[in-house]
Amino acid sequence: MSLPTPSGGSASEGRAISRGDVAHLAKLARLAVTEDELDLFAGQLDVILQSVATVGEVAADDIPPTSHAVPLTNVFREDVVRPCLTQEQALSGAPAAEDGRFRVPRILGEEQ
Amino acid sequence: MTSVADLMAYDEVLDRFDPVLGLEVHTELNTQTKMFCGCTTTFGAEQNTQTCPICLGLPGALPVVNAVGIESAIRIGLALNCEIAQWCRFARKNYFYPDMPKNFQTSQYDEPIAFNGWLDVLLDDGSVFRVEIERAHMEEDTGKSLHVGGSAGRIHGAEYSLLDYNRAGVPLIEIVTKPITGTGERAPEVARAYVSALRDLLRALNVSDVRMDQGSLRCDANVSLMTKDATEFGTRTETKNVNSLRSVERAVRFEMCRQGAILATGGSILQETRHYEEVSQSTRSGRIKETAEDYRYFPEPDLVPIAPSREWVEQLRATLPELPWERNNRLKADWNLSDEEFRDLVNAGALELIVATVDAGAPADEARSWWVAYLTQQANTRGVELAELPITPARLARVIVLIAEGKLTTTLARQVVDGVLAGEGEPDEIIAARGLAVVSDDSALLAAVDEALAEQPDIAEKIRSGKVAAAGAIVGAVMKKTKGQADAKRVRELILERCAEQ
Numbered sequence: 001m002s003l004p005t006p007s008g009g010s011a012s013e014g015r016a017i018s019r020g021d022v023a024h025l026a027k028l029a030r031l032a033v034t035e036d037e038l039d040l041f042a043g044q045l046d047v048i049l050q051s052v053a054t055v056g057e058v059a060a061d062d063i064p065p066t067s068h069a070v071p072l073t074n075v076f077r078e079d080v081v082r083p084c085l086t087q088e089q090a091l092s093g094a095p096a097a098e099d100g101r102f103r104v105p106r107i108l109g110e111e112q
Numbered sequence: 113m114t115s116v117a118d119l120m121a122y123d124e125v126l127d128r129f130d131p132v133l134g135l136e137v138h139t140e141l142n143t144q145t146k147m148f149c150g151c152t153t154t155f156g157a158e159q160n161t162q163t164c165p166i167c168l169g170l171p172g173a174l175p176v177v178n179a180v181g182i183e184s185a186i187r188i189g190l191a192l193n194c195e196i197a198q199w200c201r202f203a204r205k206n207y208f209y210p211d212m213p214k215n216f217q218t219s220q221y222d223e224p225i226a227f228n229g230w231l232d233v234l235l236d237d238g239s240v241f242r243v244e245i246e247r248a249h250m251e252e253d254t255g256k257s258l259h260v261g262g263s264a265g266r267i268h269g270a271e272y273s274l275l276d277y278n279r280a281g282v283p284l285i286e287i288v289t290k291p292i293t294g295t296g297e298r299a300p301e302v303a304r305a306y307v308s309a310l311r312d313l314l315r316a317l318n319v320s321d322v323r324m325d326q327g328s329l330r331c332d333a334n335v336s337l338m339t340k341d342a343t344e345f346g347t348r349t350e351t352k353n354v355n356s357l358r359s360v361e362r363a364v365r366f367e368m369c370r371q372g373a374i375l376a377t378g379g380s381i382l383q384e385t386r387h388y389e390e391v392s393q394s395t396r397s398g399r400i401k402e403t404a405e406d407y408r409y410f411p412e413p414d415l416v417p418i419a420p421s422r423e424w425v426e427q428l429r430a431t432l433p434e435l436p437w438e439r440n441n442r443l444k445a446d447w448n449l450s451d452e453e454f455r456d457l458v459n460a461g462a463l464e465l466i467v468a469t470v471d472a473g474a475p476a477d478e479a480r481s482w483w484v485a486y487l488t489q490q491a492n493t494r495g496v497e498l499a500e501l502p503i504t505p506a507r508l509a510r511v512i513v514l515i516a517e518g519k520l521t522t523t524l525a526r527q528v529v530d531g532v533l534a535g536e537g538e539p540d541e542i543i544a545a546r547g548l549a550v551v552s553d554d555s556a557l558l559a560a561v562d563e564a565l566a567e568q569p570d571i572a573e574k575i576r577s578g579k580v581a582a583a584g585a586i587v588g589a590v591m592k593k594t595k596g597q598a599d600a601k602r603v604r605e606l607i608l609e610r611c612a613e614q
Binding site: 030068070072073074076081085086090091098101105107 | 143144145149150151152158159160161162163164165168170176177178179180181182199201206208209210213257258259261270271272273274275276277406408411413415416417418419420
């Protein structure tokens with residue numbers, strides 16, 4: 001995965017992640033992060049990323065990136081219908097429901 | 113909202129710009145179950161009765177891939193002349209929007225199952241345009257949102273939204289073209305013809321219901337313009353909510369004219385999602401497009417990679433049915449039609465209807481004649497497409513069979529068809545209800561023949577003296593007396609028998 005390009009803040013020399021990156025990721029993740037926390041998390045995440053980066057030092061070019069730890073491919077199931085939850089069960093964990101549907105707060109400016 | 117004044121005349125757009133298209137078609141597969149869980153996929157069920165912990169994204173639930181979903185994806189790829197990946201993975205497309213309860217959509221990112229193909233599409237003048245296919249990848253459909261409050265169910269001004277997740281997780285194949293250039297004035301036609309050809313192909317493969325009206329086939333149209341001397345593509349817009357073939361054509365044309373007007377006045381095109389509005393036949397601005405990296409795609413850890421063996425791919429290739437263009441060539445030969453005649457059938461939307469009528473038991477000539485003549489007339493009168501007429505190929509086939517059996521004359525058959533179109537039920541019911549059966553009772557016919565001969569003694573004499581051609585006038589008189597319900601051939605036989613006896 002490639003990191004988003006820095007979109008603000010000052011990326012310190014040698015840092016894997018800038019304050020701006022953290023702000024951008026926080027926005028995408030819908031997390032309210034304070035100004036102080038941006039500095040705190042940028043520093044902490046940087047330590048994590050640099051630690052992970054040391055793995056890259058041992059991995060040679062002929063070793064493909066690993067996404068799955070188990071050596072399996074083609075795990076499929078047959079196209080056979082299994083019982084579904086009832087409407088009542090499906091909605092039982094919903095904070096709000098109406099007319100057999102999940103009710104969510106209005107969505108602003110993000111029409112898909 | 114764009115007003116008419118903001119549109120450039122179509123001819124002027126073409127004088128100044130070259131259109132570039134990119135079409136993304138989503139098709140829901142007709143599998144029994146969802147892509148990653150065993151929930152049923154039947155359309156139109158009561159809301160939130162087709163979900164389980166997997167498609168609701170409940171903690172700890174693990175997805176498992178539907179084998180038929182993979183097979184269908186590979187078969188679609190093969191039919192589109194694509195290469196099939198030796199190895200590929202699913203990816204998470206992350207976004208916060210309540211149409212996916214998981215907060216991500218399981219999709220494919222840079223490793224599509226099929227890529228680098230093409231589809232030849234037939235244009236109205238009978239020529240063929242090759243559309244290059246970039247990729248076909250697997251993903252899952254989203255739930256359906258209902259926006260409450262505000263105007264007309266739109267998001268703007270809505271107070272809250274209600275979600276139905278029956279559709280969330282239904283297998284979806286997204287087919288993406290490479291940029292389509294060189295169409296000139298035919299850009300809207302190429303767009304429609306491509307979606308139409310793709311629909312026919314998917315139907316022939318029997319992998320999807322391909323119902324645009326029910327959303328099992330959806331098209332997003334990317335449109336941009338480039339000036340005649342430009343070397344790079346212009347900024348594009350992506351128009352969604354294009355729910356019929358006619359709309360595909362209109363949406364492309366509208367965007368060309370809208371963008372032309374903006375570019376001509378020195379403006380620039382905003383890269384955005386737009387929504388097609390059926391009523392006004394125009395597009396309106398939606399959301400500003402997020403850049404790809406904002407979705408933070410990464411390989412789906414809960415699903416292992418797909419590695420279709422070449423043997424499996426070849427087995428699937430062997431299951432491909434006769435493809436639409438192969439079938440068209442065969443039908444054209446079987447029905448002994450010229451390219452032009454065949455193209456007219458296609459353009460009139462009659463081809464599938466004729467094939468279905470033939471499949472239901474009618475001879476091809478008769479089926480073709482009914483659809484292109486009487487029923488086309490009826491469709492034109494009503495201002496609808498041929499396929500929208502309320503008559504099924506099976507019912508028409510029944511009428512045609514009844515004519516062949518001598519139980520209906522052509523005149524009566526039209527009345528029966530009118531009855532079907534008026535919603536009066538099956539042809540046999542209409543014949544009974546309207547009393548339209550051919551009068552085959554010889555005694556009733558003989559009475560009418562005798563009456564007609566008596567009324568026109570001079571003609572009767574001519575027939576007796578051997579001028580058989582004169583019988584036509586008597587046949588006409590008998591048909592009138594029986595209100596068209598007699599079989600003219602039988603009437604003629606009876607007239608000649610009668611005259612020979614006397």
